[in-house]
Amino acid sequence: MTTKIESLANWLDIDVSDIEESSDTDIFETIDGDVYMILDDDEADQRVADNIRDNLRMFNSGFIADHIASDIDADMISKMRGDMQNFDTIVERLIDDIDEFVHDAICEDGRGHFLSMYVGEEIESGDFYIYRM
Numbered sequence: 001m002t003t004k005i006e007s008l009a010n011w012l013d014i015d016v017s018d019i020e021e022s023s024d025t026d027i028f029e030t031i032d033g034d035v036y037m038i039l040d041d042d043e044a045d046q047r048v049a050d051n052i053r054d055n056l057r058m059f060n061s062g063f064i065a066d067h068i069a070s071d072i073d074a075d076m077i078s079k080m081r082g083d084m085q086n087f088d089t090i091v092e093r094l095i096d097d098i099d100e101f102v103h104d105a106i107c108e109d110g111r112g113h114f115l116s117m118y119v120g121e122e123i124e125s126g127d128f129y130i131y132r133m
Contacts, residue, residue, distance in 0.1 A: 004028070038128050057081065
């Protein structure tokens, strides 16, 4: 089985020795200074779910309102944004099914949108997914 670093080297068409592993075993830096995160499918699913839960404030109010069963609408959610410190916690408690919310967000924008802030894309290479950081 190909390792993460080998998968990245293959995709970049460079030698493995031109890539350094960071203290985070999923993060790699090339000799050119480019940084990549390499994850398997399960790791990517977990990271994106964590990222979405930690950044609910980044979603548009209408998308959030669509996942809340009560009569809270997009305008009410927009007004709640005044308390940004607690917004993510409050909204996560209001959302009926956070797993469905995460699934819908991924279907809408893809995992790369949430994991690769640099380019917003996910590159499949062998058994792994590559995200430019």
